[in-house]
Amino acid sequence: WLYCICCQAEREMNLLKTGTQRATPASSWLVTFSVLWLGSQNCCRASAVWTAYMNITFHVGHRVLSELGETGVFGRSSTLKRLVGVIVLPEGKTQNACSPNTNFSRPQNSKTWLALVERGSCPFTQKIKVAVEKGASGVIIYNFPGTGNQVFPMTHQAFEDTVVVMIGNLKGTEILHLIQKGVHVTVMVEVGRKHIIWMNHYFVSFVIVTTATLAYFVFYHIRRVWVARSQNRRWQRLATNLKMAFGQLELRVLKERDEEVGPHGDSCVVCFELYKPNDTVRVLTCKHFFHKNCIDPWILAHGTCPMCKCDILKALGIQVDVEDGRESLQVLMSDELPGIVSPREEETNNELPAARRLDKVTHVEEAREEHPTSPNASPSNAGAAV
Numbered sequence: 001w002l003y004c005i006c007c008q009a010e011r012e013m014n015l016l017k018t019g020t021q022r023a024t025p026a027s028s029w030l031v032t033f034s035v036l037w038l039g040s041q042n043c044c045r046a047s048a049v050w051t052a053y054m055n056i057t058f059h060v061g062h063r064v065l066s067e068l069g070e071t072g073v074f075g076r077s078s079t080l081k082r083l084v085g086v087i088v089l090p091e092g093k094t095q096n097a098c099s100p101n102t103n104f105s106r107p108q109n110s111k112t113w114l115a116l117v118e119r120g121s122c123p124f125t126q127k128i129k130v131a132v133e134k135g136a137s138g139v140i141i142y143n144f145p146g147t148g149n150q151v152f153p154m155t156h157q158a159f160e161d162t163v164v165v166m167i168g169n170l171k172g173t174e175i176l177h178l179i180q181k182g183v184h185v186t187v188m189v190e191v192g193r194k195h196i197i198w199m200n201h202y203f204v205s206f207v208i209v210t211t212a213t214l215a216y217f218v219f220y221h222i223r224r225v226w227v228a229r230s231q232n233r234r235w236q237r238l239a240t241n242l243k244m245a246f247g248q249l250e251l252r253v254l255k256e257r258d259e260e261v262g263p264h265g266d267s268c269v270v271c272f273e274l275y276k277p278n279d280t281v282r283v284l285t286c287k288h289f290f291h292k293n294c295i296d297p298w299i300l301a302h303g304t305c306p307m308c309k310c311d312i313l314k315a316l317g318i319q320v321d322v323e324d325g326r327e328s329l330q331v332l333m334s335d336e337l338p339g340i341v342s343p344r345e346e347e348t349n350n351e352l353p354a355a356r357r358l359d360k361v362t363h364v365e366e367a368r369e370e371h372p373t374s375p376n377a378s379p380s381n382a383g384a385a386v
Contacts, residue, residue, distance in 0.1 A: 049153045050074045051192030052165045056175065059184040070192050071171055072140070075124070075154040075164035083138050083163045084188040085112035089179050097130050098122035104134050114138040114163070114187060116175060124156040128164055138163035138189065142172020163189055238318075242300075245316035250283040251292060260289075269306050270294035286310040 052072035058065040074080060088106045090097045097117040106113045115131035119141050131139045139162065143150060149168030156164065179185055254261050260275045267274045268281075268291045275281070275291075282296065283289040288307050290298075298306060303313045 047076070047153075047196075049076075049195045050080055051195065053190040053192045054165070054167070055188040055190075057186045057188075058178060059186075071149070072165040072167045072189070073151045073153055074191070075156050075166065077156055077158035078164035079159075079161055080191050081163065082188070082190050083112070083114070085114045085137055085186065086110045087116050087140065087175060087179065087185045087187055088113045088136070089116055089176065094118075094121075095176065096121040097127045100130055100133075102130050102134070104131070104136070106135070112137045114140050114189075116140045116142070116172065116179070118172070119143050119166075124154045124164075128156055128159055128162065132159050132162055136162075138165070140172070140187070141166050142176075143167070143169040145169055145173075165189060241318055245313070245318050246296065248316060249285070252281050252283060252289070254279045254281060268294055270298055284310070284312055285315040286312075 050073070051070050052074055053068065054071050055066060055068045058067075086107055088104045089095065091103045091105055095116075095118040097115065098121045104113075104115055113136060115134070115136040115138070117127050117131065117139065124141065127141065128139045141154065141164070143166065147169050149170050151166045151168055154164065154166055175185055254275055254277055256277050258277075260266065260281075261277050261279075265275050270290050271294045273291075280292045281289045282292045284295070284299075284305055286305050286308050288305050290306070295306075299312050304311055
């Protein structure tokens with residue numbers, strides 16, 4: 001059965017291979033599941049099993065005792081018909097009738113008789129063949145010891161016009177002991193009810209494993225979608241908070257008369273360019289100001305003021321998890337705040353990395369402390385000092 005499923009699955013998967021190369025793992029698994037399901041349907045067709053009504057008659061002296069019950073089940077390849085005959089045992093100690101030389105002590109005045117044999121030691125077909133060759137019209141096989149009255153449909157070779165029935169061990173040994181004591185036992189076998197068997201134990205195992213696997217994949221994908229949506233909502237809240245926080249910072253547009261663009265004006269420590277009229281600067285919580293397009297990505301990447309190391313995001317009430325990372329904030333706010341570039345673009349466009357810029361800013365500050373600019377210095381000297 002498993003080989004049948006595997007072969008059909010392999011053939012159909014080869015046909016579907018070209019079309020599913022780019023499929024997601026979930027869709028690929030669903031295709032495999034569909035193929036295995038179709039294979040199981042073809043390999044595990046429903047089969048019919050017929051029960052047997054048995055009217056067993058015991059002749060004890062001048063008394064006749066009869067017992068009627070649905071106590072047997074026909075073999076899968078047995079002839080389904082009504083049969084009446086005497087029950088006969090195999091000769092010898094063994095009752096399995098596996099040897100071709102097995103003889104049956106049948107009555108001389110009885111033309112129709114049924115062999116009563118024990119299950120085991122050889123296949124069902126071998127037992128039936130030996131009994132049929134000796135002249136039996138039917139074969140009654142009783143189950144293993146310890147199985148009570150449990151029966152199951154036997155699989156065997158078909159023998160023309162031969163009735164094959166299995167009965168339970170308790171009933172079989174009861175008939176055996178009566179015949180061994182000399183009791184004359186006859187039986188009338190009639191066709192009972194039809195039962196449809198849709199599943200065998202292999203198919204049940206397949207359904208259990210498939211259901212468990214399908215449940216796992218459904219749970220996995222539901223959890224994955226739930227985590228993705230939760231993370232998306234968290235990032236949306238973080239983006240909204242960042243946008244509101246940046247909105248709290250003061251923005252100024254420098255004019256001609258402002259001190260920052262005068263002869264003694266300073267330069268932005270991020271880009272090292274002098275402030276010019278119409279430049280837009282952002283004033284941080286620490287009162288330091290820089291070009292807006294320079295300080296916004298700097299805060300998202302470092303979180304602190306380039307000059308005093310004040311934690312700007314913390315001062316604005318923004319808590320950033322370590323796992324989020326600073327680069328993720330830049331990507332997140334690239335559409336919200338104009339002028340913010342991604343980390344790769346920043347590394348490509350800028351000549352100096354951020355760490356080296358900080359070193360340069362530190363050296364510039366130290367130089368300013370050692371050589372302060374005089375109030376009477378010309379603009380060119382001030383620029384040279386910077």
